[in-house]
Amino acid sequence: LAKTTQPISMDSYEGQEVNITCSHNNIATNDYITWYQQFPSQGPRFIIQGYKTKVTNEVASLFIPADRKSSTLSLPRVSLSDTAVYYCLVGPRDSGAGSYQLTFGKGTKLSVIP
């Protein structure tokens, strides 16, 4: 099972760049790394996905080292509206016989301070 580990919480001032790292030491060859954002009492929202190296979109960048045992979500110039919980998802892990395992981390609660 591709267990993930993230910091429980982080604080940042508005306008700063925030980097959240997720450890996934036993990631499998076929696993992708996906990050989601969740506001209270809402469903998570997709931010970015990657397999290796660096991926960038209009809201974030994802850095994945060559060994893929960790990944870092980078949010440029955060604002108050970026205050949320950020989840790292690794998978799906093929469990055989047509079944898969999807494992969300416990998430990192990011608080952006004015």
Next chain:
Amino acid sequence: DGGITQSPKYLFRKEGQNVTLSCEQNLNHDAMYWYRQDPGQGLRLIYYSQIVNDFQKGDIAEGYSVSREKKESFPLTVTSAQKNPTAFYLCASSRDIITDTQYFGPGTRLTVL
């Protein structure tokens, strides 16, 4: 307007009663998922379905049941066998289970009294 809907947003039930949570999507996605979230916790997978008439147990399937008779619908039944059913339930869908991102519904908060 495409998306994934869950109803109702809040649900109250008495202990010992079965309750069914609705999840509908009009995104033409093959894969659908049910997650449970407890306060301050991450998401735990209950069941998922890769295609119509097929579904697989997730990490915490005990006390839950699902059906996938139509591509658009993936209802979750919380049975009386579920020891601690009060939680926030999230449904999601994706084009496929391998690489595609999941789109989540707004969630149903179930409270068992």
